[in-house]
C-alpha cells in the first residue's frame with residue numbers, strides 16, 4: 640500500500656475504474672479515492688463504462704462512461720478479474736502504470752501492482768490508502784466509504800462483517816453522516832420495476848435436493864418487457880437463499896439475450912466462489928457470480944449438477 644501511495648503521488652492523471660454492473664463498494668471506493676486525490680491536486684476521473692444505478696444519484700458522484708484519454712495510472716477497484724472492465728480494457732492497456740485493489744480472494748492479479756486483502760469491502764483498503772496519502776477525510780468521502788461498507792455487508796448482517804468493520808464505521812460516523820437517509824435510500828426505496836421483478840422472482844423459485852438448492856430465473860423476455868436496469872436486479876439475489884432450509888441460492892438473469900448471469904449465495908458450508916470460478920467467474924465463499932453465454936435452460940442444468948455435487952461432497 641505504501642508503494643501504491645508513492646505511485647499515486649508521482650502520477651498526475653489518474654483513472655479509477657469500477658466493475659461492470661457497479662455496486663456500492665466499487666462506486667464508494669472510486670468516488671472516495673477520487674475526492675481524496677483531487678484534494679491533493681491530482682487530475683482524477685472515475686470511468687464506469689455504464690450509467691451507475693440511480694439509487695446512488697443522491698450522492699452526486701462525478702464520472703465518465705467512456706473516454707479516449709490516456710492516463711499515467713489506472714486503478715481498478717473491487718474488480719476480481721480483467722473481464723470485469725469489459726470495454727475499458729483498452730483504457731487499462733493504454734496506461735503507463737496499472738493498479739488493482741480488491742478484496743475478492745479469487746482475484747487474478749491482472750495489473751502491474753496488485754493489492755488483494757480479505758476485508759468486508761474494498762473500500763476499507765481505500766481508507767487505508769487515503770490515510771497513507773495524507774489526504775484529509777471529509778464528510779463526503781466518509782459517506783462514500785460508509786455506503787461501500789454498508790452495501791457489501793448487507794447493512795452489517797453478512798458474515799464478512801468483522802469487529803474491524805465496526806471500528807472503521809465508528810471512525811466514519813465521526814463525520815456526522817446522515818445514516819438514516821443513506822440506508823433508507825439504499826435499502827428501502829425501490830423502483831416500481833424492482834417491486835414487480837421482486838414479485839416475479841419470488842413466485843418463480845424452483846427447489847432441488849430436498850429444498851437445499853433454490854434457483855430463481857429472470858429471463859430475457861421478462862427483463863426486456865419490464866425495461867429493467869441493473870439497479871432493479873441488484874438485491875434480488877438474496878431472495879432464493881432467504882428461504883428456510885436452503886444452503887445454495889441462485890439467481891439467473893438474462894439482461895442481454897444469450898448472456899446468462901448467475902449469482903450464487905450460500906448459507907453455511909458450500910464454497911460458491913469455487914463453483915463460480917469453474918464457469919469463468921469468481922467472488923467470495925458465500926457470495927459469487929459468473930456469466931455464461933448460451934441457453935438459460937442448458938446452462939442451469941449443468942450448473943445445478945455442479946452445485947449438487949458440491950452440496951453432497953460436504
Ligand SMILES: [Mn+2]
Pocket residue numbers: 664665717742759760761791
Ligand atoms: Mn466488494
